[in-house]
Amino acid sequence: MRISAKADYAVRAAIELATTPDGKPVKAERIATAQDIPLNFLENILGELRHAGIVRSQRGADGGFRLAKPAARITIADVMRAVEGPLATVRGGPPEESNYPGAAADLPRVWIAVRKSLREVVEQVTVADVATGQLPAAIAKMSEDPEAWVTR
Secondary structure: OOOOHHHHHHHHHHHHHHOOHHHOOEOHHHHHHHHOOOHHHHHHHHHHHHHOOOEEEEOOOOOEEEEOOOHHHOEHHHHHHHHHOOOOOEOOEOHHHOOOOHHHOOHHHHHHHHHHHHHHHHOOOEHHHHHHOOOOHHHHHHHHOHHHHOOO
8 A cells, every 4th residue: 555645745734724723724835834745736735625525715815724524524534535536446446346367366355355454444533533643542553563563
C-alpha cells in the first residue's frame, strides 16, 4: 500500500481544519504553513475536497476553508477517496474484476482481503479522532505492536 503525498496532504489539511475553534474559515496559506504543504498543491487538494463535500469555502476577507460537516463524521477513508478515488485497485480497476490464469487464479482473493484490511483501519478512524489524539482502541493497539513499525 502506497499512500501518495496528495492523500497525505489532504488528510493533514482536514485534520488541521478540525482543530479550528468554532469552525471558522481558515486561509489556505495558514493550513499550508501549519502542515508544511506546498500552497499550490494544497489549493488544488482543497478544491477536490470541496467538490467531494468534505470542505466548504468562503470568499472574502474573512473567507477560507472549513469542514463541511463535523470532523467526527469524516473518516480518513472519505478524505482519501475524495482525492485518490477507490482505496485499493489492481492495475487501475477493482480487485474483484481481476482475473488470473492457472496457479494465480486465487490472487484476486488476496487483493480483496488487502482492501478489506485497509478499510478496517481508514473507515474506522475519523478526522476528529486524529485531531484530538483519541484513536479508536483497536487502531491504537495495532499501532503499538512493534512489528507494525518494521519496514519490510
